[in-house]
Amino acid sequence: MEYKFPDGFLWGSATSAHQVEGGNFNDWTEWEHANSERLAAEAARRHAKTHMRIPDYILERYPNPLQPENYISGKACDHYNRYEQDFDIAKSLGQNAHRFSIEWSRIEPEEGKFSEAEIEHYRKVILALRQRGLEPFVTLWHWTNPTWFAKRSGWLNKDSPKYFERYVNKITLSLEDVKVNFWITLNEPEVYVGASYFSGQWPPQKSSLISGIKVYQNLIKAHQLVYKKIHQISGNSLVGTAKNNSFYEPFSDYLLDRLVVRLNHYLRNEWFLNKIKNYQDFIGLNYYFHDRVKFSLTLKSPGGIFVRNKNKNESINNLGWEIYPEGIYRVLKDLKKYDKPIYITENGLADANDEKRAKFIKEHLRWVHKVIQEGVDVRGYLYWSLLDNFEWDKGFWPRFGLVEVDYKTTERRIRSSAYEYAKICKNNALEI
Ligand code: BGC
Numbered sequence: 001m002e003y004k005f006p007d008g009f010l011w012g013s014a015t016s017a018h019q020v021e022g023g024n025f026n027d028w029t030e031w032e033h034a035n036s037e038r039l040a041a042e043a044a045r046r047h048a049k050t051h052m053r054i055p056d057y058i059l060e061r062y063p064n065p066l067q068p069e070n071y072i073s074g075k076a077c078d079h080y081n082r083y084e085q086d087f088d089i090a091k092s093l094g095q096n097a098h099r100f101s102i103e104w105s106r107i108e109p110e111e112g113k114f115s116e117a118e119i120e121h122y123r124k125v126i127l128a129l130r131q132r133g134l135e136p137f138v139t140l141w142h143w144t145n146p147t148w149f150a151k152r153s154g155w156l157n158k159d160s161p162k163y164f165e166r167y168v169n170k171i172t173l174s175l176e177d178v179k180v181n182f183w184i185t186l187n188e189p190e191v192y193v194g195a196s197y198f199s200g201q202w203p204p205q206k207s208s209l210i211s212g213i214k215v216y217q218n219l220i221k222a223h224q225l226v227y228k229k230i231h232q233i234s235g236n237s238l239v240g241t242a243k244n245n246s247f248y249e250p251f252s253d254y255l256l257d258r259l260v261v262r263l264n265h266y267l268r269n270e271w272f273l274n275k276i277k278n279y280q281d282f283i284g285l286n287y288y289f290h291d292r293v294k295f296s297l298t299l300k301s302p303g304g305i306f307v308r309n310k311n312k313n314e315s316i317n318n319l320g321w322e323i324y325p326e327g328i329y330r331v332l333k334d335l336k337k338y339d340k341p342i343y344i345t346e347n348g349l350a351d352a353n354d355e356k357r358a359k360f361i362k363e364h365l366r367w368v369h370k371v372i373q374e375g376v377d378v379r380g381y382l383y384w385s386l387l388d389n390f391e392w393d394k395g396f397w398p399r400f401g402l403v404e405v406d407y408k409t410t411e412r413r414i415r416s417s418a419y420e421y422a423k424i425c426k427n428n429a430l431e432i
Contacts, residue, residue: 003369003430010135010380011425012097013090013402014346015079016142016187017106019389022075026105027150028143028392029073031203036071039393043070054397058318058352062407063396070395077387078410080121084128085412089403090386091132093418094426098129099242099345099382101139101187105146108167119174126178137284137345137382138180139242140168140226142187143202143392154204155215156197161222168226172233183237184284184345185226188244189219190268202393220275227279241276242284242345245269245335246303247327248291251310256295264293264304269331273338283338284345286384287331287364290324315356317349319398323360329367336376344368348384350391350398357402357417365430383421387412 018024044066046052054065063070079086090098106118129136141164145154149163157163172183192202193216200207227239248265250257273283289303296308303309315323328347335342347364351357361383372378388401396407402418405411424430 001432003366003432005369005428005430006372006379007428008379009428010097010343010382011428012095012099012134012137012380012382013386014099014137014382014384015386015389016101016139017103018073018076018101018142018144019385019391020077020079020387021103022073022078022080024073024076024103024105024144025109025147026103026144027147027154027203030147030150031205032072035393036068039071039395040066040068055318058397061352061397065395065397070397071393072395073390075410076390077405077407079387082410083125086386086403087128087132087134089412089414090134093402093414093422095422096133096425097135097137097380097382098386099137099139099184100125101142101184102171103144104141104149104164104167105144107171108146109148111146111148111152111163112166114170116174119171122171123175123178126175126180130178135182136180137182137184137343139184139187140171141185143192150204155218155222156206156211158218160218161225164222165225165229169229169233172230172237176234179234180237182282182343183230183239184242185223185230185239186219187242188286189216189223189241189272191244193219216272220272223276224279227276238281240280240282240284240340240343241272242286243269243273244286244288244346245331246287246289246291247324247330248293248304251292251294251308254295257293260293260295260304260306264291264307267305269334273335277338280338280340282341282343282379283335284343285331285335286346287328287344288321288347290322290327317356317360318352319350319394321349323349323356325360325363325367328364329371332368332371332376332378333374340377342376342378343380343382344378345382346384347381348400350400351417352397352399354404354415354417357415358420361417361421361424362430362432365424366432369430 195202197212293307388405391398
């Protein structure tokens with residue numbers, strides 16, 4: 001059976017600066033150095049509990065998740081120097097779009113001082129994509145901040161939206177000649193707020209509801225400001241965000257279970273999108289999670305607020321995340337109400353042995369195709385990620401790439417699932 005996608009559908013993959021470039025210096029870099037030993041020790045403690053053992057084949061790979069070096073981004077994939085080779089691979093895989101992010105700390109390493117050399121670097125990156133027929137989706141902020149900004153309380157500072165606007169103004173003016181069609185202002189603001197200001201897991205490790213709300217409000221304001229700014233500078237560009245939406249369903253018909261579904265759906269899926277609904281030309285969707293939830297009295301539970309996760313986990317990835325392709329359909333159906341074109345800006349899995357990736361992609365695309373048939377305007381799919389990369393506080397061991405990276409030599413090896421995905425990209429159709 002062949003499932004044809006609409007003409008002009010965009011096919012590609014995504015990365016973010018800090019996760020692939022190497023050689024960055026930002027608030028995460030500082031945090032990694034201060035926390036790598038702790039993260040390795042915590043991993044070792046979890047590993048010692050037999051039911052949480054990390055499989056041997058993962059421990060045997062480099063870097064080992066039980067060692068501190070796994071938690072330091074360092075030279076990462078050296079994508080900063082090897083982007084042309086990486087884009088050659090994307091092109092050879094039949095892709096016609098690519099999402100990457102500009103690293104704010106490179107562009108503005110000191111407050112108000114911009115690096116023309118780094119702007120030039122990203123101009124070359126955009127041109128390299130265009131030369132290969134890959135449509136650039138340019139993310140302006142994918143969680144990392146310049147150290148000067150972090151020292152000024154980062155996104156808690158009431159002036160933070162203005163600082164962000166100054167950087168975006170500079171970058172969009174400077175890159176006006178290369179005509180970026182798709183700007184993504186912020187990556188997953190709610191995930192950042194949750195992990196950095198609510199659960200206190202990521203830098204700056206705050207654990208305060210009030211701070212979290214302030215940061216969220218500043219991110220909303222920042223988005224609104226730069227939406228207007230980008231349109232003033234380059235009227236034809238399309239501006240959106242990359243929003244992580246999960247499919248929540250109640251564990252039972254019990255009223256409290258249904259209420260926590262509503263609450264989490266509203267707070268985590270809808271709130272930000274409602275606030276920016278007059279300031280977006282498209283919706284970028286990052287889909288990873290399905291949560292079958294039961295009410296719990298714990299405010300800070302993983303997967304949601306007042307939530308005990310009751311997923312069946314019939315199939316999981318290397319991080320233990322449930323694979324639930326139907327969820328992408330449910331989430332997309334729900335986004336129809338915003339009446340904007342939708343691009344899937346991330347969807348992927350950690351799968352070191354490449355056992356489940358091809359099936360994962362095909363099953364998700366089968367549901368994407370169905371939702372398009374039912375009238376939802378989905379215009380592209382960007383797999384996360386082109387390359388194995390630095391998975392934040394988990395370091396290098398989770399392997400999300402279509403392309404495997406040997407972190408010792410930075411050599412690339414295309415995984416077999418990448419060729420399966422390439423067939424879909426080249427035919428603009430899924431065959432199953
Ligand atoms: C983020 C990526 C991350 C991926 C897998 C997304 O939430 O945008 O940076 O690597 O999920 O965890």
